[in-house]
Amino acid sequence: MQFELTKEYLNSVKVAIVKADEHALIELLEELHAADISEVIDRLTVDEAKMVLQCVDVGTASEAITHLDEEDRESILEAYSSEEIADQFIENLETDDAADIIQELPDHKKEEVIAHIDDVDQAGQIVDLLNFEEGTAGSIMGKELVKVYENISITDSVTELRRQAEEITNVYTIYVVDEKERLKGRLSLKKLLTAPMSSRIKDIYQSDIRKVKTTDPVEEIASIMEKYDLVALPVVDEIGRLAGRITIDDVVDVIKDEAKEDYQLASGISEDVESTDSIWLLTRARLPWLLLGLLGGIFGARVISIYEGDIQLYPEMAFFIPLVAAMGGNVGVQSSAIVVQGLANKTMGFGGIVHKLTKEFGVALLNGIVCAILVLVYNIVFSDSLNLSYTVSLSLLVVIIYAALFGTFVPLVLDKYKIDPALATGPFITTVNDILGLFIYFLIGRAMYGM
């Protein structure tokens, strides 16, 4: 059922392109959905992609462009003039998608493209949308919607709806507005089908409609639509006038992007990369965190070098350096992950930072005691040094507790100051905990060995 891009298929497409065999190309592409076309283009050079886009209908070509990654879209659109972008893509798109694409263009090209849009209404709506700040409801909403005035009858509304529906691909909800365009509620398809044809809209519409403001942040929209299982959500301006609508497919993208970003941050990847990206891009996305780790390792080396004499006397102290460092890192990652997810899903509970740290202390104490006892038993059985055994277990306990508290504290503080708490996950927490874990280990070691 779902189109799968195979090597064979891609080869036939490439062969048809090389042969400039438009018929073969049209035949290969005609069954494909825009999302499939974008997968194909993703594997082609810009010139090849242009040829593919010529061989599908304008609607599909335009929509395929919207499915591409931002970077891929940019490089393809560079190959078109402003007039071509307006005629071949923008004019066939819904206003929200059109505005998104124009938003990404270089400033001089933005104005040129807008100037080339023939449909003045569409151009006006796009300009309106471009004014909204990125990351707000206004910036992801579309202008295409179906609305009826509350004072007309069902019979009149059906005529009106027929007229409006002709210009719109998907009708999600029929909105009801007053004569000042203020959103009053919605008319369900069910009501429209079941109410007597002579009823007035104001008698049958549902007023309990959830709406958001144009200035509301996108993340909040996503959480509302997800929580209340909404397919479309109307957006109103400051005085309650219906300004546009947001549909669930845009929000699914927001949800996926958020999850992906958190995952990448936790894994130490600083740009949105895929395994098919170039070696250069992949390296660039990974090097920053590695350099941070390198810096941490050099600090760690300095910490240990302070205790060089101790190591010469008691080389067994070196054995457990990786264990203490790794456990500090692991615990810190766990703690920060739970906080970051809790903040993202709004399941953090009440209680202030102190309450949360107290609870985390309990969890860490339990985990720490179990780990410390296990490693103590191991060391008493297999190691000759009782000093070492006590040092390792005691520092493990302290490091686990410290790392858990630090891993909880940092994302909570970042969040308080409106910084993305996910920045605290992954390499950052690991690195800091590594260094401080080493300090704790050697300090406790000195005390135990009576140095």
Add this chain to the structure above:
Amino acid sequence: MQFELTKEYLNSVKVAIVKADEHALIELLEELHAADISEVIDRLTVDEAKMVLQCVDVGTASEAITHLDEEDRESILEAYSSEEIADQFIENLETDDAADIIQELPDHKKEEVIAHIDDVDQAGQIVDLLNFEEGTAGSIMGKELVKVYENISITDSVTELRRQAEEITNVYTIYVVDEKERLKGRLSLKKLLTAPMSSRIKDIYQSDIRKVKTTDPVEEIASIMEKYDLVALPVVDEIGRLAGRITIDDVVDVIKDEAKEDYQLASGISEDVESTDSIWLLTRARLPWLLLGLLGGIFGARVISIYEGDIQLYPEMAFFIPLVAAMGGNVGVQSSAIVVQGLANKTMGFGGIVHKLTKEFGVALLNGIVCAILVLVYNIVFSDSLNLSYTVSLSLLVVIIYAALFGTFVPLVLDKYKIDPALATGPFITTVNDILGLFIYFLIGRAMYGM
């Protein structure tokens, strides 16, 4: 706009419960959506929750139950008899939600609840749904849908649709079937509104409808709905008969759960926990990975102990143990994260394992050379030992390359054998790379120091 559960609000609810003041409770709860009610219940004891559920209408109470976590739902439903579960919850739910809840009940209670459903049609549909294997389209689809036969006219279809719509909350799509109930296509609201009333359905329906089979896996459904921006998706049986429909809200949950699971695995958390869960539950979710890390640390200690004599001679070798171990861990996590995300989003490209490892080798070589040179410069400036400087940089280069290849290889192999590749992320990769990194470091050290 969105309900926010505050401490004050929860306190007023609790006070009303203690006073058994139903009027106050009804007033507090009446504006809330089912999803909000479930947030309130989540913070209450089972007895308190029962009282809250009594004070809202049955539809809201039933839906609130579906929004709870599985564990919370189980403990609340234990407080109800089978008859109460059927009457107060199941009968007010759509079939897919009803089947999900019954699925979770203990076996003996399952049958009792089904026996108590008064509406025989609903009971039959639920029994049908319960037969589908978990994780398949059949197991998440609902039976509520609106369909028309292809041979009738628009006028007749409107009458028919009015009848069907009365029993259904949300009409997503109007499906068109033939006389054998086989899915032929869909009738858009737009077409219904704009076509002449005398047309026959077969002349105006759209046949290009995407559908899935009852046996298709849920993850595939999620990826289809996401890719093609679908709000609802029809499900057909082996011979193409319309069996049910899946809506985007169910799929958003699947997408979120998948992302959450991957994130938790990468962070070393083995159960689905939230920061509001009990200390005991949080400890249990975190201990398994910590024990794995502990085991890794003990192995690491054994590796280093082999080289105890070397450390006594050259204690500076100990300085860079954490750096080498940590870098191996970081690189491994990055590499596995990219593979796991690529597999999840189907953006892995073609090329076999060898091709992917070759590319990863290129990325690792670049990253490794940069890191090795930086640390070499540092060591030449700040350290007295040229042997140490060469040892650290060379082993860093080898470890980074090795860790990247291993981090790419393991999830690819797991995926090939149908094991969740996300298992390879986080603590597992970190731990293995820690140990092998140490081996590489000391082996190279021996060679450099000419031991």
